Amino acid sequence: MQDLINKINENAKELKSDEASVSALYDKYAPALYGRIIKVVKQKEIAEKILLRVFVNAVVDKNMKQSNHLSLFTSLLNHSRKKTYGTMKAMKVLESCCGSPGPATISQ
């Protein structure tokens, strides 16, 4: 997990965002989001990648940063859900046209 936090912070630096606030955001919400993502994707590495993208998006999304606690969590949750199912569909698509074996099913 520390690696993931470092990666997010690296991205935040590149985007000239506030490193401390990203870490705080991550500490507060990542476990809950990760739990939901891993339930769907089943694979740790992929769940971590999705989580990373959710937080990178949070860093660049000004509206999300200005949200209050409840709406921020809801936004992160919604984005996490979209990103999870988008990733699963993408893997299914690539599996279909390339033959790479992605997850066998997409459970909604």
Next chain:
Amino acid sequence: MTNILKRNNVTITGNGDKVMLFAHGFGCSQNAWKRITPAFADDYKLILFDYIGAGKSDVTAYDKVKYSSLDGYAQDILEICKELHVKDAVFIGHSVSCMIGALASIREPAIFNKLIFIGPSASYLNEEGYVGGFEKEEIDSIFEVMDDDYFKWSKSMAPKIMGENKETEIQEELTDLFCSTDADIAKDFARVTFLSDNRQDLPRIPVESLTLQCSEDIIAPLEVGQYIHENTPNNTLVILKATGHCPHMSEPEETIAAIKAFL
């Protein structure tokens, strides 16, 4: 001067006089055709090739500018045909290759007298009044998945995921095909494939064509095949019982029968 046949790893088999040219889809190589080519070997000369970046093609021939659109790939097909003096051939394309073949046919109408499209799409992006099968965010996810190399993990997880699936052998074969594709070129090809819009080219296709549409295809849904049929002159639509995006691999007999009926 470039050796075109070597560049695209062109292989020629079959015993007939008439020519049949097979163009594989995104992520595959010419090996993808091996389940259906024997059915045509007695009557046709079979030309197979790998796009640059796929199979045993010459990856050093990759040119980002040339291959930034499907026209670059169509040009390669035309060059192969010119080199081999191909005329009045049957073109069989899978997935993105259907539109590549269509573009080649529009540019040089004498080269093919019939086009066979397996799982074609003229545009993958949904728009008002058009069902392509994908929202923009979903296409972006495909690029992200490729950029993040999710496949490496997926492949390592494959046995666990696949379980006792009887299709495991086919899946492993398919996986090997994908792995024979240059990863960086595949990323570019994915963008060219999924962002292309060839709807305006359909009415310009100069020869008779067949659309083979799978009954359930996550990449090219029924509406896409229907759109191609309705907007392409002299097009026959056949909806296969086969599901998925690669009926020539998963249901070769049904695919062969549909092709033979059209020919």
